[in-house]
Amino acid sequence: MSVPICRTCGSDTSRFVGRLPVGHVFAGRRLVDAVPGGGLWHCADCDFVFRHPLLGDDVYERLYRAGGLGVWDSEQRREDFQLIQRYLRRWDGLAKDVVDIGCYTGHLLALLPKSFRLFGVEPNLEASTVAATRGVTVIAATVDDFALASAHYDLIMACDVIEHVPDVEAALP
Numbered sequence: 001m002s003v004p005i006c007r008t009c010g011s012d013t014s015r016f017v018g019r020l021p022v023g024h025v026f027a028g029r030r031l032v033d034a035v036p037g038g039g040l041w042h043c044a045d046c047d048f049v050f051r052h053p054l055l056g057d058d059v060y061e062r063l064y065r066a067g068g069l070g071v072w073d074s075e076q077r078r079e080d081f082q083l084i085q086r087y088l089r090r091w092d093g094l095a096k097d098v099v100d101i102g103c104y105t106g107h108l109l110a111l112l113p114k115s116f117r118l119f120g121v122e123p124n125l126e127a128s129t130v131a132a133t134r135g136v137t138v139i140a141a142t143v144d145d146f147a148l149a150s151a152h153y154d155l156i157m158a159c160d161v162i163e164h165v166p167d168v169e170a171a172l173p
C-alpha cells in the first residue's frame with residue numbers, strides 16, 4: 001500500500017490508521033450505489049487526519065444534497081461545537097460577519113454571540129431552510145459557488161468539511 005501525500009502539508013510521512021467501511025447509508029438515507037470506504041491516514045508531520053482516497057466533488061455534492069434532515073443536527077451537546085463557540089467568543093464585538101462552509105441547519109452558528117451576522121454555505125435545501133429559521137443567511141450551495149462571491153467575511157469556518165477537500169491549502173483564504 002503506497003503512502004498518500006498529506007493534503008495539508010505535502011508530507012509523505014502519513015501512517016495508515018485503519019480501513020474505513022464501505023458506506024451503504026449516508027446522511028440517514030440508504031444508497032443505491034455504495035460508497036467505497038478507503039482508508040484513514042494520519043500525517044506524522046502536521047497531525048492532519050484524512051480519508052484517502054477522496055470521493056469526487058460531484059459525489060459529495062450529490063450525497064449531501066440528498067441527505068436526510070436531522071442526521072447531524074441534534075440538541076445534544078457536541079463538545080467540538082462548544083470548543084469552537086468558546087474560541088470564537090474572542091471576536092465578540094470585533095467580528096461582524098461569520099460564514100460556516102457546510103453549515104447544515106446552522107446549529108453551530110446559532111451558538112455564536114448575537115453580535116455576529118451569520119452566513120452559511122449548504123447544499124442540502126431542507127437543512128438550508130432550517131438554518132434560515134436560526135438566523136443564518138445561506139449564500140451558496142457549494143464551496144465553488146462561495147468562491148465566486150465577492151463579499152468579505154470576518155471569520156470563515158469549515159467544521160466537518162475540510163477532510164473532504166482535495167487541496168486544503170488552496171481552499172483556505
